[in-house]
Amino acid sequence: MKVIKYKVLLDEENKNILVKESAQLYASEKGEMNTPAQIVHLCNDVLQANRLAEEHLWLLAFNTKNKLLGLFEVSHGTVNGSLITPREIFVRLFLCGAVRFVLVHNHPSGDTTPSAEDIHVTQRIHMAGEMMGIQFLDHIIIGGDTYCSMRDQYSKLFEQKQ
Template sequence: MRITKYRTELDTNRHNVLVKESAVNYACDSLNNPAAIATMFNSVFGLNRMAEEYVYMLSFSTAFKVLGAFEISHGSIRASLISPREIFIRLLLSGAASFVICHNHPSGICIPSGEDISMTKRLKKCADLMGVQFTDHIIMGDSYYSFQEHKLL
């Protein structure tokens, strides 16, 4: 499978457009469970080794094919700010039917913070309104924590 990372830029009319940053071949046929997604983020993006918090997103087609990977935010050792607006711009531009958010905790402890829980709830409400399935929010550290596996999504 090919994992393509995109960023957004403004075109000459100041409209958001997707721009390909990089692409890697990843030796896996599908990313259809939290463990597989966590493994990919560690292998391709080194998320479990980052010294600050990073927030990434994968967008998927209706057949759960990866459409794109996006760095949403890069924060400090304790926090990374995200905005639903920035997430949904990328989802709509990529034609996504569903998405997964993944971010790291540099401490290695994967327990969700209060902010993680409230942002997940906020994104779920936005996703429901937009008709895009919010499949999972995965926290990376020494292992991983899946909101889906813990029945919080």
């Protein structure tokens, strides 16, 4: 599977555009990312997420068949925090035509327990995804050799609100 990293720039009219930053081949069955473990493996191999000294937050955008459309670094923070709002996520999702997505961020401390802010951001992004009709599949925290799938550990955050 080809992993394409994008960034968002402004064109001459000050409009957001996608720009390919890099592309690399990555060995994965059928190019699908169906489990948190597969996503963590990709992020550790391609981004070295488990080795970074500051927090980073990435967006993995998928089509209807769970094929990876693109990978975006959305935020680069400090040793214990990163700033994110739904806008940064959804601009990228709209530009690449995604219908599903996963957020991944690292905890340099190695402790993958979600912070109160991690939980709050996950709730806000999930609500925005429901409103936009784009499915938020998971928010994964990587720390050293371990990870936390918030969908697995905090499934109530991902329940549909009526």
